Amino acid sequence: MNDDVRLCDGPAASGAPSGLGAAGVETGVYAALDLGTNNCRLLIACPSGDGFRVLDSFSRIIRLGEGIAATGSISEAAIERAIAALSICGDKIRHRKARRLRLIATEACRSAANAERFRDRVAAETGIKLEVIDRATEASLAVIGCSPLLDPRGRGAILFDIGGGSTELVRIERDPDAPNAAPCIKAWMSIPLGVVTLAEHFGGKNVSRDCYRQMIATVAGYVAPFAAEHGTDLRDMHLLGTSGTVTTLAGLFLNLPRYDRRRVDGIWMKNADITATIQKLLGMSYEARVNNNCISVERADLVLAGCAILDAIRNAFPLPRLRVADRGLREGMLVEMMREDGALRPC
Numbered sequence: 607m608n609d610d611v612r613l614c615d616g617p618a619a620s621g622a623p624s625g626l627g628a629a630g631v632e633t634g635v636y637a638a639l640d641l642g643t644n645n646c647r648l649l650i651a652c653p654s655g656d657g658f659r660v661l662d663s664f665s666r667i668i669r670l671g672e673g674i675a676a677t678g679s680i681s682e683a684a685i686e687r688a689i690a691a692l693s694i695c696g697d698k699i700r701h702r703k704a705r706r707l708r709l710i711a712t713e714a715c716r717s718a719a720n721a722e723r724f725r726d727r728v729a730a731e732t733g734i735k736l737e738v739i740d741r742a743t744e745a746s747l748a749v750i751g752c753s754p755l756l757d758p759r760g761r762g763a764i765l766f767d768i769g770g771g772s773t774e775l776v777r778i779e780r781d782p783d784a785p786n787a788a789p790c791i792k793a794w795m796s797i798p799l800g801v802v803t804l805a806e807h808f809g810g811k812n813v814s815r816d817c818y819r820q821m822i823a824t825v826a827g828y829v830a831p832f833a834a835e836h837g838t839d840l841r842d843m844h845l846l847g848t849s850g851t852v853t854t855l856a857g858l859f860l861n862l863p864r865y866d867r868r869r870v871d872g873i874w875m876k877n878a879d880i881t882a883t884i885q886k887l888l889g890m891s892y893e894a895r896v897n898n899n900c901i902s903v904e905r906a907d908l909v910l911a912g913c914a915i916l917d918a919i920r921n922a923f924p925l926p927r928l929r930v931a932d933r934g935l936r937e938g939m940l941v942e943m944m945r946e947d948g949a950l951r952p953c
Contacts, residue, residue, distance in 0.1 A: 634949075635661065637704035638939035639695055641711040641736060643671030643770025643802050644908070645850070646691040649936040650702045653949040658940055662698050666691045667904040671714040671771045671802045679720045688724075689731055696732045706947065708939040711736040712744055713771030713800065741796035744935065745774040751938030752848050752931045753778065753789050755872055761842035762789060764923045767934060768849035768915050770802040775829065775919065777836050778846075793836040797828035801851065801908040804915065810907035811892040818888060821914035826921065833922035840925055848931040850905060851912025856930040857900030859883045864899040871932035880920070880928060884913045 636658070640647045647665045651658040668687040670680060680688075699707065715721040715738045725736045739747075748767045756763055762779030776794040781787055808821050856870045859879055875883075887895070887910060895906035920928075944950045 635702050635704040636706045636940050636943050637699045637702070637709075638936040638943075639692075639699075639707075639709040639734070640935045640939075641670065641688065641692070641709075641715070643674075643712065643714040643772070643800055644669055645770070646670075646688065646695065647936055648695040648698060649940060650698060650704055651940050653944050656950055658944060658950075661702055664691075664695055664698060666694075669770070669802060671718075671800075673806070674714060674718050674771070675803050675806055678718065680714060680718045680724050685724055685727065689728060692728055692732045692734050696734050706943050708943060709734055709736055710739045710935065710939070712739060712935075713769060713798075716740070717771065717798075741772065741774065742794070744772075745776050745794040745796065746791065747935045747938035747942070748774060748848060749776055749778055749789070749791060749938070750941050751934045751936065752846055755846060755929050755931050755933075756780075756789060757844055757929070759842075760844060762792075763844050763846040763929070764837075764840075764919070764925065765846040765848070766916075766919050768847070768851045768912050769800040771798070771800040773797050773800055773825075773915055775832060793832070795832040797825070799825055799828065799915065801849075801912040801915070804911040805908050808911065810911055813888070813910045815888060818910060818914055821911060822918045822921070825915050825918035829918050829922045837923050840923065843925055845920070845923065845925050845928040846931060847916070847928055848934040849912060851909060851916055852928070852930045853932050854900055854905060854909055855880065855883050855887075855913070855916075858886065858898070862900055867932045870930055873930045875928045875930060877920070877924075877926050877928075880916070884917065887913060 634652045635650060637650045644667055645665060646668050648663060649660060650662040651660045668691050670684050670688050672684050673681050715725065729735050749765060752765055765776045765778055767774045774794065774796045777792040778789040779792050780789050804821055808817055853870050856873050856875060857865045859875060860869055862869060892906055895901045895909065896903045901909055
C-alpha cells in the first residue's frame with residue numbers, strides 16, 4: 607500500500623505513546639497498532655506535508671474477545687490467533703525500521719481477568735508491549751482520525767465507532783467563531799456493547815426480525831440518556847461512522863464485487879440508502895452473507911449485530927446523512943505522534 611492520507615490536527619488524546627518516544631524522527635517512520643476485541647490492525651507511515659504517506663499496513667479479524675462475556679477471560683484459542691497476527695505486525699515494524707510507536711489494546715484487554723498475563727505473553731513472544739487505553743482516549747483518537755471527513759460546510763457530527771466489545775459515541779462541533787480550527791469534543795460516551803458481545807448474546811448467524819428488534823432495543827437503553835442530553839439541536843449535523851459495520855454496508859450499497867477502501871472511505875449514504883441496505887442484509891441467509899465478498903465468513907455472523915447498533919444510534923440521532931470512514935484509531939495515533947514531534951505542517 608502506498609496511499610497518501612491528509613489529516614488535520616484534532617483534539618489531543620490522553621495517554622503517552624508507547625515505544626521509543628521522539629526517536630521516530632531518526633527514521634521518519636511511525637507505526638500505530640490497534641488490537642481490538644475483533645480486529646488487529648497496523649498502519650506504518652511517514653510524514654508528508656500536512657498528513658502522512660502509508661508505507662505498510664495489516665488487518666486481520668482475530669476475535670480476541672470471543673467468549674469473554676461468558677468466561678471473563680481471553681481464551682487460549684483467541685490468544686494464539688492474536689499472537690500469530692501480532693508476530694506479523696512485529697516483523698513489519700522491524701522491517702520498516704519504525705522507531706516511533708504506539709501499540710494499543712482496547713475493550714478485551716480492559717475487561718478480561720487474564721489480560722495482564724496475555725500482554726506479558728505477547729511481549730515475550732512478539733516483542734510488542736501493548737498499552738491498554740481507556741474509553742475516553744479511544745473516543746479522542748477516533749475523533750482525530752476521522753475529523754477530516756466532517757462536512758466542511760456543516761457544524762459538526764455525531765461520530766460513532768462500533769467495535770467488537772464497546773461502542774463509542776462522540777458529539778463534535780466546530781467553533782463558529784473559528785471555523786478553521788480543529789473540531790471540539792462536546793460530549794462522549796462509551797457503551798459496553800459491540801458486534802462480538804451483542805452477537806454472542808443474541809446469536810449472529812440466524813437473526814430473525816424479532817431478534818433484530820430486541821438487539822436494537824438493548825442498545826437503545828444505553829444510548830437514550832446520552833441522546834436525551836446531547837441529541838437536541840442537530841441542525842447542520844451529520845452522522846460520521848467508523849467501523850467494519852458501516853464500511854461493509856457501504857460496500858453492499860455500492861454493489862462492489864469485492865471490498866475496495868478507495869471507493870468506500872468518505873462516501874455519503876442517505877438515510878433511505880442505509881435502511882434499504884440493512885433490509886437487504888436482513889433478507890439474506892447466513893450462507894449468502896458468507897458468500898458475499900464484502901462480508902465474507904469473517905463478518906457474516908457479526909454484521910447484523912453491528913447494524914442493530916447503528917439503527918439504535920440512527921433512531922436516537924435522526925440525521926439525514928451518514929459519512930462512512932474507513933479510518934479511525936490508527937490514523938489518530940499517527941497524527942498525534944507526528945504532531946507531537948512537529949513533523950506535520952498545520953492544516
